[in-house]
Amino acid sequence: MTIALPGPAPKPRPLPADEPLSPEDYRRAVGVVEAVDQSTDLAEFRERLVRALKSWFGFLGVTVLHGDTAADALQHGCGVQSGYSAEFMARYADGWIVEDPFRSEEVLAQLAAVGVLRLGDVAADSRFVRQYLRPHGITDKAAMLIEAGPSGVLLVSVAVRDGVPRVPDRDLAVLRVLRRHLAPLAVEQLARHRARAARNEWQLTPREWDVADLAAQGLTNRQIAGRLFIGVDTVKKHLTRVLAATSCASRTQLAVLFNARDTPV
The missing domain is CATH 1.10.10.10 (Winged helix-like DNA-binding domain superfamily/Winged helix DNA-binding domain)
Structure with a gap:
């Protein structure tokens, strides 16, 4: 026997008039989450996230790092990268690393406050951008920070290529939505990784x-x-x-x- 619900059939809530995201944008976010939600460990999670961000967004380069803090993740470089040439990384390590705006305390504090930050909004005309990124075909970058309390942080950075003057506003909006949905998955993976590392009696770095x-x-x-x-x-x-x-x-x-x-x- 079926029971009829009282009242008229509900209508779907309309999106706000200023809604910045399209259904396709939400599909991108869902696509990334679906790509990583069955990861068995942090290493697989990182690699799947890199591939998904490149596939769904078309980013030139993607880096996924983790550590106790954002500064620690950047300092020790514990994670994976994709899309950057060996020459690009060698020049970075040989001197440009100290000029990277995303390594400054001020910019990291801004990132911690907002979660997703575009390089073009904080250092668009810096020497790092003009003399290092642009000659390598990179016009802009963005970073996303997911904090997991005592389990550390996950730091994601993405880069766009020539022809795209900066990371698009819509991409930033999708990354903000994606960050909220990735957070519980990242927290779980970081916690499991930390627990596994705590069992390590080998004193490995x-x-x-x-x-x-x-x-x-x-x-x-x-x-x-x-x-x-x-x-x-x-x-x-x-x-x-x-x-x-x-x-x-x-x-x-x-x-x-x-x-x-x-x-x-």
Whole structure:
């Protein structure tokens, strides 16, 4: 037996007249969330997020970092990047890193206050933009910060290419919506990662932990270098330290030990 609901059939609430987002924009946000919500760990979450942002938004470059604070994430570079050339990153490390506006305390404070911030709104005509980004075909960047309390932060940055003078307002609006929906997923992944790291008796650094994680998944040194955007020689040094710290004689032993310790008890 069916029971009729009283009153007239409800009508969908209309969007505000000044609604900046279209149904397609909301679909982009949903598409990104759907791409990451089944991630099994933080490493997979980061990589899926990078691919989804490039796919749904067409960003030239995407970086996903994590750490205790935004400054810590930037300082230690614990995360993944995609879309930037080796030359671009080498020049950044060799000197431009100290001029990056997103590394300044003032800009990081603004980012923490608003959640999503466009570089063009805080340093559009800086030397960093004029002499470093633009010669490499990058016209603007934006950053998104998700804070997870004691579990740390997730810091996402995106870049747009020549032909797009700045990160579009609509993209910023979608990123703000996306940030709210990504927050609980990111908080969960960061908390699980922190709990797993807390069980680490090997005294590995965050970068060594990343290398160990990917090596345990079966990636080659070159593949790990590509994922973490570091040199192959750097991967080898980290992996040597990981094997010594864990008393493993081979990558196979490392995989067995690493994955066994990641099994919930």
